[in-house]
Amino acid sequence: MGSEETVIVRARDVMQKGIVTIDGMATASEAAAKMRAEKVSSLLVEKRHGDDVWGIVVVQDFIEGVLLAGRTSAEVNVYEIMTKPVITVPADMDIRYVARLIHQAGIRRAPVAEGVELVGMISLSSLILDNELF
Numbered sequence: 619m620g621s622e623e624t625v626i627v628r629a630r631d632v633m634q635k636g637i638v639t640i641d642g643m644a645t646a647s648e649a650a651a652k653m654r655a656e657k658v659s660s661l662l663v664e665k666r667h668g669d670d671v672w673g674i675v676v677v678q679d680f681i682e683g684v685l686l687a688g689r690t691s692a693e694v695n696v697y698e699i700m701t702k703p704v705i706t707v708p709a710d711m712d713i714r715y716v717a718r719l720i721h722q723a724g725i726r727r728a729p730v731a732e733g734v735e736l737v738g739m740i741s742l743s744s745l746i747l748d749n750e751l752f
Contacts, residue, residue, distance in 0.1 A: 629716050630709040632745060633730045633738030639664050642673065642697035646684050649675055649696050660727055662736065663700045672729065672736065673702035706731040707740060717745055 640649050640661045649661055663673030675696050683699030684691050705723050707716050709732040720728055720742055727741035 627713045628709065629707050629711045629713060629730045629740050630732070630738070632713060633709070633740045634744060635738045637662050637729060637736050637739060640675070640696055642666065642695065642700065644696050645692055646680055646694040646696060646699060647691035650680060650691060653677075660739065661696075662704065662729060663696055663702065671703040672706070673697070673700040674704040674727075674729070675700040676726070704729060706736065708732075709737060713745060716740060717742065 638652065638656045638658050638661050640652055640663060642663045644652075653659065653661060660674055660676040663675055665672060673696075679699040679701070680691070683689075684694050687694075705719070705725060706729045707719060709730050711719075716728075720726070720740075726743070727739055729736045730738040730740050
């Protein structure tokens with residue numbers, strides 16, 4: 619009888635590589651244009667200084683902070699609609715725990731951190747749709 623070795627899939631194995639960022643002072647209009655150009659549904663909001671933390675702006679933030687608020691995207695700055703601080707996951711975290719963390723936190727995606735550097739993005743849908751885990 620051969621023993622089957624369980625392979626642990628880590629966040630780094632299924633993340634989308636690369637992070638698209640934006641300055642918090644950019645307008646929602648500029649952010650939406652960048653999201654379209656980069657074909658992404660979220661942007662990380664850059665730190666203002668060394669002691670600051672990352673933020674994130676996602677499509678839902680535009681709906682709530684611009685459309686439903688009755689404002690124009692040119693008059694809203696990213697920092698007004700972003701979520702900060704952002705929840706990150708370690709690159710070496712088992713994806714079962716990543717899925718549990720993201721689901722329990724009520725978010726759809728999280729940046730992946732290798733030490734203090736953000737190296738990618740992982741989402742609940744990418745765990746299922748972009749990989750052959752199931």
